[in-house]
Amino acid sequence: MRLKHSLLLLALTAPLAATFPVPAPGQEAAPAGAPDAAEVVRTYDVAFPDTGDSALDDAIRRASALEQLRESVTVNADGLIARAIGDASNLRDAMRSEGYYGGTSRVSLAGEAPETPGLALRLAVMPDPVPVEIRIEKGEQYRLAPVMLRPEPAGVPLDDAGSVALREGEPARAQPIIDAQNALGDNLRKAGHPFAAITRRVTVDHDTKRMEVTFRVTPGPVARFGTPTVSGEERVDSDLLAKVVRPLSGQVYDQDKIDKTRRDLLGLGVFSTVRARAAERLDESGALPLSFTVAERPRRSIGFGAAFETRYGPTFSTFWEHRNLFGGAEKLRLEAEINRLGATSDVSNTGGKLGVNLTTPWFLGVNQTLSFDIALLRERLDAYDRDAFTAAILLERPITDHLTVGAGPLGEISRIRQDDVTRNYELFGLLGQVRWDDVDNVLNPSHGLRANALVSPIYSFGDAAIFTRTRLQASTYLDLTGDKGSVLALRGVVGSIIGASRDGVPPDKRFYAGGGGSVRGYGYQSIGPRTRGNDPRGGLSLVEGSVELRQRVSGPWGMAAFIDAGSVGSDPTPEFGNLKVGAGLGVRYLTAIGPLRADVAIPLNKEPGDSAFGVYIGIGQAF
Numbered sequence: 001m002r003l004k005h006s007l008l009l010l011a012l013t014a015p016l017a018a019t020f021p022v023p024a025p026g027q028e029a030a031p032a033g034a035p036d037a038a039e040v041v042r043t044y045d046v047a048f049p050d051t052g053d054s055a056l057d058d059a060i061r062r063a064s065a066l067e068q069l070r071e072s073v074t075v076n077a078d079g080l081i082a083r084a085i086g087d088a089s090n091l092r093d094a095m096r097s098e099g100y101y102g103g104t105s106r107v108s109l110a111g112e113a114p115e116t117p118g119l120a121l122r123l124a125v126m127p128d129p130v131p132v133e134i135r136i137e138k139g140e141q142y143r144l145a146p147v148m149l150r151p152e153p154a155g156v157p158l159d160d161a162g163s164v165a166l167r168e169g170e171p172a173r174a175q176p177i178i179d180a181q182n183a184l185g186d187n188l189r190k191a192g193h194p195f196a197a198i199t200r201r202v203t204v205d206h207d208t209k210r211m212e213v214t215f216r217v218t219p220g221p222v223a224r225f226g227t228p229t230v231s232g233e234e235r236v237d238s239d240l241l242a243k244v245v246r247p248l249s250g251q252v253y254d255q256d257k258i259d260k261t262r263r264d265l266l267g268l269g270v271f272s273t274v275r276a277r278a279a280e281r282l283d284e285s286g287a288l289p290l291s292f293t294v295a296e297r298p299r300r301s302i303g304f305g306a307a308f309e310t311r312y313g314p315t316f317s318t319f320w321e322h323r324n325l326f327g328g329a330e331k332l333r334l335e336a337e338i339n340r341l342g343a344t345s346d347v348s349n350t351g352g353k354l355g356v357n358l359t360t361p362w363f364l365g366v367n368q369t370l371s372f373d374i375a376l377l378r379e380r381l382d383a384y385d386r387d388a389f390t391a392a393i394l395l396e397r398p399i400t401d402h403l404t405v406g407a408g409p410l411g412e413i414s415r416i417r418q419d420d421v422t423r424n425y426e427l428f429g430l431l432g433q434v435r436w437d438d439v440d441n442v443l444n445p446s447h448g449l450r451a452n453a454l455v456s457p458i459y460s461f462g463d464a465a466i467f468t469r470t471r472l473q474a475s476t477y478l479d480l481t482g483d484k485g486s487v488l489a490l491r492g493v494v495g496s497i498i499g500a501s502r503d504g505v506p507p508d509k510r511f512y513a514g515g516g517g518s519v520r521g522y523g524y525q526s527i528g529p530r531t532r533g534n535d536p537r538g539g540l541s542l543v544e545g546s547v548e549l550r551q552r553v554s555g556p557w558g559m560a561a562f563i564d565a566g567s568v569g570s571d572p573t574p575e576f577g578n579l580k581v582g583a584g585l586g587v588r589y590l591t592a593i594g595p596l597r598a599d600v601a602i603p604l605n606k607e608p609g610d611s612a613f614g615v616y617i618g619i620g621q622a623f
Contacts, residue, residue: 039076040076040077040124040125041074041075041076042075042076042077042079042080042123042124042128042129042130043128043129043130044066044070044080044109044128044129044130044131044132045129045130045131045132046064046066046067046070046132046133046134047131047132047133047134048060048061048064048067048134049134049135049136051136051138052138053098053138053141055098055173056094056095056098056100056136056138059094059095059097059098060091060094060095060134060136062094063087063090063091063093063094063097064087064090064091064094064134065083065086065087065090066083066084066087066107066132066134069083076124077119077120077121077123077124078120080109080123080130080132081109081114081119081120081123084107084109084114084132085107085114085115087105087107087134088105088107091105091107091134091136092105095136095138096174097173097174097175098141098171098173098174099141099142099143099171099172099173099211100138100139100140100141100142101139101142101172101204101206101209101211102139102140102142102206102209103136103137103138103139104136104137104139105134105135105136105137106134106135107132107133107134107135108132108133108135109123109130109131109132110122110123110126110130110131111131111133140209141171141172142171142172142204142209142210142211143168143169143170143171143172143209143210143211144166144167144168144169144170144171144172144210144211144213145168145205145210145211145212145213146168147164147166147168147180147213147214147215148212148213148214148215149161149164149184149214149215149217150214150215150216150217151217151218151219152216152217152218153218156217156218156219157219158217158219160187160188160191160192160193160219161184161187161188161217161219162183162184162187164180164183164184164215165179165180165183166180166213172204172210172211177200177202177213180215181198181200181215182198184196184198184215184217185197185198188217188219188220189253189255190254190255190256191222192222192223192224192252192253192254193219193220193221193222193223193253194220194223194253194278194288195220195221195223195280195281196217196218196219196220197217197218197220198215198216198217198218199215199216200213200214200215200216201213201214201216202214221282222252222253223252223253223282223286223287223288224250224251224252224253224286224287224288225248225249225250225251225252225253225287225288225290226249226283226285226287226288226289226290227246227249228245228246228248228249228261228290228291228292229245229289229290229291229292230242230244230245230265230291230292230293230294231291231292231293231294232293232294232295232296233294233296234296235296235299235324235327236268236270236271236294236296236324236327236328236329237327237328237329240268240327240328240329240361240362241265241292241294243362243365243366244261244264244265244268244362244367245261245265245292247261248261248290253278253288258276258278258290259276260401261276261292262274262275262276262292263401264367265292265294267361268329268361268362269297269323269329269331269361270296270297270299270323270324270329271294271295271296271297272295272296272297273294273295274292274293274294274295275292275293275294276290276291276292277290277291277292277293278290279291296324297323298323299322299323299324300320300321300322300323301320301321301323302318302319302320302321303318303319303321304316304317304318305317305318305619306617306618306619307516307616307617307618307619308615308616308617308618309515309516309524309614309615309616309617310523310611310613310614310615310616311382311515311523311524311526311611311614312339312340312515312523312524313339313340313341314339314340314341315337315338315339315340315341316337316338316339316341317335317336317337317338318335318336318337319333319334319335319336320333320334321333321334325358328360328361328362329361329362330358330359330360330361331357331358331359331361332356332357332358333355333356333357333358333359334355334356335353335354335355335356335357336352336353336354336355337352337353338350338351338352339351339352340380348380349380350378350380351377351378351379351380351381352377352378353375353376353377353378354375354376355373355374355375355376356372356373356374356375357371357372357373358371358372359371359372363395366397367397367398368395368396368397368398369395369396369397370393370394370395371392371393371394371395371396371408372391372392372393373390373391373392373393373394374389374390374391374392375388375389375390375391376388376389377389377390379508381524381525382523382524382525382526382535382536383418383507383512383525383535383536383537383538384416384417384418384507384508384535385416385417385418386414386415386416386417386507386508387414387415388412388413388414388415388416388508389412389413389414390410390411390412390414391410391411391412392408392409392410392411392431393408393409393410394406394407394408394431395407395408401438402436402437402438403434403435403436404434404435404436404437405432405433405434405435406431406432406433406434406435407430407431407432407433408430408431409428409429409430409431410427410428410429410430410431410456410458411427411428411429412425412426412427413425413426413427414427414506414508416506416507416508418507418531418535418537419531419532419533419535419537420533423462423506424462425460425462425506426460426461426462427458427459427460427461427506428458428459428461429456429457429458429459430456430457431454431455431456432454432455432456433452433453433454433455434452434453435451435452435453436449436450436451436452437449437450437451439477443593443594443595443620443621444590444594444595444620444621445477445487445489445621446477446479446484446487447477447478447479447487448476448477449474449475449476449477450474450475450476451472451473451474451475452471452472452473452474453470453471453472454469454470454471454472455468455469455470456468456469456470457469457499458509460504460506463504465499465500465504466499466500467497467498467499467500467504467505467509468497468498468499469495469497469509470495470496470497470498471493471494471495471542472493472494472495473491473492473493474491474492474493475489475490475491475492475623476489476490477489477490478490484552485551485552486549486550486551486552487549487550487551488547488548488549488550489546489547489548489549489550489621489623490545490546490547490548491544491545491546491548491623492544492545492546493542493543493544493545493566494542494543494544494574495511495541495542495543495574496540496541496542496572496573496574497509497510497511497540497541497572498540498572502529502537502538502539502540502570505538505540507537507538510537510538510539510540511528511538511539511540511541511542511568512525512527512528512536512538512539512542512568513525513527513528513542513544513566513567513568513580514526514527514528514566514580515614515616516599516614516616516618516622517622517623518544518564518566519544519564519565519566519580519581519582520562520564520582520584520599520601520614520616520622521564521582521583521584521601521602521603521604521606521613521614522580522582522603522606522610522611522614523610523611523614525538526610527566527567527568527578527580528567528568528569528578529568529570534609538568539568539569539570539571540569540570540571540572541568541569541570541571541572541573541574541575542566542567542568542569542574543566543567543569543574543575543576543579544564544565544566544567545564545565545566546562546563546564546565546622546623547562547563548560548561548562548563548622548623549561549562550588550621556589556590556591557587557588557589557590558587558588558589558590558595559585559586559587559588560585560586560587560588560597560599561584561585561586562583562584562585562586562599562601562622563581563582563583564581564582564583564601565579565580565581565582566579566580567579567580580603580604580605580606581603581604581605582601582602582603582604582614583601583602583604584599584600584601584602584613584614585599585600586598586599586600586616586622588621593619594619594620594621595619595620595621596618596619597616597617597618597619597620597621597622598615598616598617599615599616599617599622600613600614600615600616601613601614601616602614
């Protein structure tokens with residue numbers, strides 16, 4: 001900011017005083033009535049050169065304060081001059097970052113150099129925007145000389161550091177050099193050197209236009225973890241936490257192993273935060289101390305859910321959860337649901353569910369989860385009426401961070417009425433499943449893959465018959481713009497029941513399609529074979545597919561366009577002869593618990609009795 005000086009003359013014999021402006025060194029006096037340059041806000045446009053090197057052009061734009069602050073921070077004439085002067089070093093650094101060490105730059109404001117006397121006053125009175133021009137003489141791009149690795153202390157092997165991805169003659173750009181330095185350190189740490197240190201020495205020879213780079217590499221010792229410790233727990237059994245962290249003991253240092261153990265602790269569901277810290281030196285035994293600090297979540301929680309679908313009606317659900325029932329991170333969850341409320345004038349078609357789930361993590365001391373489920377169900381659907389008691393036990397074990405396998409027994413006692421025929425069923429079966437999940441967000445994924453394969457042989461005591469139900473579902477997500485603004489979501493399902501005729505399979509175990517999460521635009525379970533009363537009968541095979549484009553519009557608001565298709569067949573082999581297609585549009589509003597979703601879909605090849613459209617409202621994406 002230009003300082004304004006004034007001289008005050010006092011008359012010894014008169015009570016009058018006057019002030020006279022004195023220009024700063026190198027500045028002209030302002031004409032009478034001219035605006036104060038310190039008070040006039042200036043807007044400006046910046047013209048950049050085309051250097052012929054797009055990477056250099058981008059670097060110049062990113063480095064220029066004139067460009068980066070142009071719209072976000074207002075400036076007066078003196079400030080504009082200061083920005084232009086300060087950009088000299090910014091532009092020099094940008095050119096050097098791309099290997100142009102002999103280049104020069106020049107900035108002009110309204111055609112004049114920033115240091116020109118009186119420029120601030122002239123900028124203050126000229127019309128907006130002030131023209132700003134950046135000129136670059138890039139010169140010759142410097143090249144790399146052979147890159148050297150120097151061990152410290154001398155003679156220390158550097159095999160674990162790997163090779164340097166820099167070659168003689170390549171442009172002497174800064175980022176590849178920084179990346180190479182980081183890669184050397186990463187390689188050493190992955191090989192068990194927690195205290196690896198890499199420094200670099202760079203020398204630029206302006207005569208040969210070559211850059212010499214020498215990396216000084218101090219690997220440090222290979223370290224093994226000592227026995228990890230956990231602190232901060234209040235109600236969680238310390239023996240359980242010891243089981244989680246104990247596998248690290250004695251292993252060669254690896255940051256990925258630390259991160260995995262931290263995720264395992266978080267996966268218990270009882271901690272809000274988990275922090276890991278490796279010591280800065282080895283202990284007396286030569287081991288690397290490692291500690292985890294945890295903070296517990298509230299033990300109890302309660303939640304609610306709601307959804308709506310035409311021809312099915314509203315669904316309301318609630319749950320109560322205890323996350324640490326016996327001190328071993330056991331999770332007890334009580335659930336209640338009521339559905340089809342108001343579907344008719346009375347409650348005859350209202351259904352519901354009461355369920356209890358108990359989950360025990362690290363069952364038998366290893367990373368596997370044992371779950372117990374029991375439920376009472378009342379279903380009043382167009383396809384069938386069902387009252388049932390179900391029970392299941394499932395043992396799940398992660399194989400990798402993304403792959404999980406599970407298996408366990410299940411049983412059911414039910415009474416089902418379909419097409420005016422009521423039957424009692426007693427079923428016992430086994431469930432085997434394989435699950436893959438590497439999506440970036442559970443409720444609102446933008447990239448990754450989900451897949452779930454189920455195989456369930458079931459024995460029916462009443463019929464003394466066995467059938468096997470199989471189902472494979474997969475969905476993938478493609479981030480089309482790289483910023484999660486446009487996401488293409490794809491889903492596919494195929495299922496088959498083998499070993500029995502259609503009538504030999506209980507109605508609730510058959511396949512159905514239609515409704516939210518299936519083929520939107522059609523009623524719930526309405527696609528497929530029909531009974532004599534024209535109600536859904538279900539089938540022995542299923543094929544479904546969905547394509548959905550999810551587009552962010554503004555802030556938390558978004559939209560979706562989708563096409564769903566599905567077919568249910570009477571034979572175990574999937575068929576497409578009765579393929580039904582629905583299409584529609586939806587609105588999304590992103591919240592902390594996932595997107596709120598409202599979809600409207602129409603059936604493209606409806607049959608008599610199908611509605612003209614369907615409305616679907618819920619929390620979370622359709623798939």
